[in-house]
Amino acid sequence: MNRFSYLRASSVDEAVREAASDPAARFIAGGTNLIDLMKYNVEQPARLIDITHLPLNQIDETDSGGLRIGALVTNDEAAYDPRVQDRYPLLSSAILAGASAQLRNSATTGGNLLQRTRCYYFYDPGTPCNKREPGTGCPAATGRNRIHAILGTSEHCIATHPSDMAVALAALEAVVHVTGPDGERAIPLSDFHRLPGDHPEIDTTLRHGEIITAVELPAADFSRNYTYLKLRDRLSYAFALVSVAVALRIDGDAIAEARLALGGVAHKPWRDPEAETLLHGHPASEDRFAAVADHILKDARGYEDNAFKIDLAKRAIIRALSQAAAGTPQSQTDKRIQ
Amino acid sequence: MSAGQGGAAALPERIAITLTVxxxxxxxxxxxWTVLLDLLRDHLALTGTKKGCDHGQCGACTVIVDGRRINSCMAFAVMKDGANVTTIEGLAKDGVLHPLQQAFIDHDAFQCGYCTPGQICSGVALIEEGRARTRDEIREFMSGNICRCGAYTNIVDAIEQVIGSNEEAAR
Structure with a gap:
């Protein structure tokens, strides 16, 4: 691991000021991804700014009836908060589908969004990688790519974003609040992560020196008809091959509103609002769910090891929509898929 | 190791911290850059906590910090200033094993023993959390602890025994 200087920030302003003045500085909170990357020399920050003492660890009600989750609220605290469990069980379920109890105790809400891909090549400084070293190439495209993306890829990068939490947040239309050298701004979750395009080294729209202060959940009534269905190579403590977050609002026997986001298939949580509108005003039916799945995957491109994900994603979408419509969300402890 | 070599800004040498261990x-x-796991093992000679993968994937380094189980390999010691840390060495009281330590013996819940300190610290925290009732739940909430020998069935038996006897005592 590289040597670095350490600063314990005592205010958001101090953290922002110190980070903005030093391009080689990085914030650290839970550390569960950054320390790992430093141990592999993938990240070599010259300076770490410890933000764990900042007052960003509360979950508060918003004036508009939503919740504001502080950036330092741990994954465990967010998942088990009674308000989150009651009003946003999709978020609770997605968080509990990820990582382990130990990691959820350290990992934070802000850090979860900023974790890097688990692409094997990105993690191995002995190989080229456009995300780690721009311009060196993407060995994943022609190499081992079982865990890689099938949607929104570019010739420069086929990595996925690994978060489960962010997939639920995309479906719930969360907003990321940040503070930077130029003041505060709010970024819709769906605009927070970006597609790789020509700059796969840039994961998010966050600017250097900006710090995530909170994630806001708008008021919503998706507590009955939801599910987070995660499919992976082992039943627990593994990243998604494909995951589906679904939230439905059902009026009578018709779907009044539908939200659907996919994980494990793209460089960001994948939403397709056009596909969601195919459900509006219609009763739940497998034929319609299949049409939605076909629409979402219509531009998917499989690679040598991951072409199976296209069919897997379609089936997962149909199953997840069925679970949500029936009000029988996927259990994260009993792994049988009903 | 010298911290201040090269670079215009001298790196700090050492930072004073207090831990209750x-x-x-x-x-x-x-x-x-000293990681909590290395601090425990190399500086405090508490070698019960094991280094398995050193990347937060195996759970052998699990310790309890301020009442919560974490991977000590994924934490800088300087960031835990003021924290209360419990390792496997701190579980027995006055020469009497913690009930989960005894249950691991009763159920032969290990073979090589390398993952055991992490399994036990994780299991102790799991029992405190009070969220696991069924075997499925115990397995899920223990999934952060890998056992290469495959003693999982007996580990779940041991944890189940302690949860059961706690519930009985509470009646």
Whole structure:
């Protein structure tokens, strides 16, 4: 691991000021991804700014009836908060589908969004990688790519974003609040992560020196008809091959509103609002769910090891929509898929 | 190791921190990049906590910090200043094993033993959390602890025994 200087920030302003003045500085909170990357020399920050003492660890009600989750609220605290469990069980379920109890105790809400891909090549400084070293190439495209993306890829990068939490947040239309050298701004979750395009080294729209202060959940009534269905190579403590977050609002026997986001298939949580509108005003039916799945995957491109994900994603979408419509969300402890 | 080589800004040498480890306050000066796991093993000679993968994937390094189980390999010691740390060495009281330690013996819940300190610290925290009732739930909430020998069935038996006897005692 590289040597670095350490600063314990005592205010958001101090953290922002110190980070903005030093391009080689990085914030650290839970550390569960950054320390790992430093141990592999993938990240070599010259300076770490410890933000764990900042007052960003509360979950508060918003004036508009939503919740504001502080950036330092741990994954465990967010998942088990009674308000989150009651009003946003999709978020609770997605968080509990990820990582382990130990990691959820350290990992934070802000850090979860900023974790890097688990692409094997990105993690191995002995190989080229456009995300780690721009311009060196993407060995994943022609190499081992079982865990890689099938949607929104570019010739420069086929990595996925690994978060489960962010997939639920995309479906719930969360907003990321940040503070930077130029003041505060709010970024819709769906605009927070970006597609790789020509700059796969840039994961998010966050600017250097900006710090995530909170994630806001708008008021919503998706507590009955939801599910987070995660499919992976082992039943627990593994990243998604494909995951589906679904939230439905059902009026009578018709779907009044539908939200659907996919994980494990793209460089960001994948939403397709056009596909969601195919459900509006219609009763739940497998034929319609299949049409939605076909629409979402219509531009998917499989690679040598991951072409199976296209069919897997379609089936997962149909199953997840069925679970949500029936009000029988996927259990994260009993792994049988009903 | 010298911290200040090269670069215009001299790197700090050491930072004073206080940790309460197994009930005992310990003051020490640490380098910023010293990881909690290495501090426990190399500086405090508490070698019960094991280094398995060193990347947060195996759980052998699990310790309890301020009542919560974490991977000590994924934490800088300097960031835990003021924290209360319990390791496997701190579980027995007055020569009497913690009930989960005894249950591991009763159920032969290990073979090589390398993952065992992490399994037990994780299991102790799991029992405190009080969220696991069924075997499925125990397995899920213990999934952060890998056992290469495959003693999982007996590990779940041991944890189930302690949860059961706690519930009985509470009646």
């Amino acid at each position: 197994n009930g005992e306050a310990r003051q020490m000066d640490v380098l910023p």
